[in-house]
Amino acid sequence: MSSALTDVQKKQIQQVEELLFSGPEKEGFVKDLFFGKFRSESIIPFPELPEANRLRGQQMVDQTKTFCREQIDPVDIDVNARIPDSVVKGLGDLGVLGMTIQPQYGGQGFSQTNYCRVMEIIGGHCASTAVFVNAHHSIGLRGLELFGTEEQKREWMKPLAGGDKLAAFALTEPLAGSDAANVRTRAEPTEDGKGFRITGEKRWITNGGIADVITLMARTPDEAEPDGKITAFLVTPDMPGFKVIEARMEKCGIRGTATGRMEFHDMYVPRENILGPMGKGLRVALTVLDYGRTTFGACCTGAAKFCLERMVYRANHRRQFTKTLGEFQLVQDKIAQAAADIYAMESATYHTAALIDSGADDYMVETAMLKVFASDQLWRITNDCLQIWGGKGFFTDQPFERMMRDARLNQIGEGANDVLRCFIAAVGIRHVGRDMEAITRNPLTVYKMLRTRPKIPIKHEHMRFHARNLGKQIAKFSWAVEVALIKHREAVIDQQYIQARLGDVATELYMSSCVYSRLTALLVNGTIPEPDKQRDLTTGMLYLRSAHMRNQRRLEELKTNLDDESVEVAAAWLADSFDENWVLKGDDSDV
Ligand SMILES: Cc1cc2nc3c(=O)[nH]c(=O)nc-3n(C[C@H](O)[C@H](O)[C@H](O)COP(=O)(O)OP(=O)(O)OC[C@H]3O[C@@H](n4cnc5c(N)ncnc54)[C@H](O)[C@@H]3O)c2cc1C
Structure with a gap:
């Protein structure tokens, strides 16, 4: 492809490529959608746990329900901005805090799917507790589980998996938020080569000020890279130089979680505490976040079901x-849309979890899609729920204002949704871009792409209409990706209006595929009794049709839109500096 990129843009692309695409290129269901393919064997039949596995998981779900009902008071946790020790201990005793860790390291050995079933219950009961568990288990100790050496796991894992010790995951800093690669915390090797001295700051770290073990990202020197590369370390608060600035920052929602700020001054960390390969800390972080985003899907589903x-x-x-x-x-509409979207959230949560359980190599786009979709829908659903409750919903004796405050974090944490939207599109577009030259050289290929639409297996007559819709839309979408690439070439990385639309279309195609697969299973061998079966069918089908209509609109807007006008108006407003004094309350060192 030709290049009209600045040096900075080229450097950005190179960094992203190195970060996300090192190693052999992996294919996947979602990446294939960008090519106009429907890899049916990856999505049909809808995944089901083996019976024994499901029953063991069900036991854990039932115990968690009872524990939540009897021991977790979400109002008290919100008002007092603290999760009681008894809750932490109880969750540890139940096995929730090490659910997916293998028994030889002190865990329960459950699948990601069963873990999500449990997180759905906790997320539906108390968002603070859900985010606490997520920070400890989904991301806090996950780096150790996935990248730890046998020795490291034996040394560190048992008390974490049992809940006797708590874990945290520390990536974010004042200058590294969405731009996670901009970590400034530095780890300088000691002269004897036996360890590192870490200096820097981390902020907004869930459990950061109360955890016993923290997976911390810091920049280490690298021969090829003047600014160094990021490496993951296991650190503990008893290391000299570790300082908690604030253990519990006051905040809008999930108030029970302890969100911390920490500083490190020449903190000595032995070499044995490096987690994963040197210089591959961002890969560790991004892999860990795949797991966190999947549990976000489960927790949002639980909270949305409560609202419904x-x-x-x-x-x-x-x-x-x-x-x-x-x-x-208009009330009916809110209820129907909530039910339809929850059906999609649930379907995609369990499909994505099963993908992880299947040992698939690559699910980063699927997990990002799930997180964006589920958190956006939960935000709308809590809002609609409060609306239906009217004035009564606005008062603090009802749970809805708290749920709205809690829900907001999901759209920011573990990757802001807009950033992930662009990421989803960028990964898919890049996948297609690699084959671009070959495609555009051969006009017959273009013609064939225009004419062909993927075959969606039809296992039941009721699904024929939806199969045709889905197939047609995947073909249209992949053509839109081609057009964007032909028109903008590599500079498409700067076209966020286009990326957001393509990212959203792709996301709803993935959600629709999961729903399609689940409805097919329901029709072919569903064991749900009537009338629930009929209600599930109409609910899932409403999702399919409304997602189709939303996608039609997005595809249309790729051609007819007000993007230029929007850019112009934003530029006019951004040119104004206003009165800066009002905003400068508190810390302004992160700009
Ligand atoms: C309660 C809470 C708990 C947290 N827990 C943890 C934790 O345990 N560990 C941890 O490491 N971090 C944690 N975080 C940090 C969290 O991951 C970051 O807040 C998040 O990644 C976004 O970074 P930022 O807030 O600095 O937003 P910024 O990077 O300042 O971005 C602000 C907004 O700008 C927009 N934006 C930014 N970049 C782009 C772009 N490229 N394109 C389009 N729009 C863009 C987005 O709308 C974004 O929301 C937590 C945050 C909170 C609030």
């Missing part, structure tokens, strides 16, 4: 204008 039940309850009981609220179409 309460929406239905209020709609059935509250009367205005001599009717129940549920008799008004």
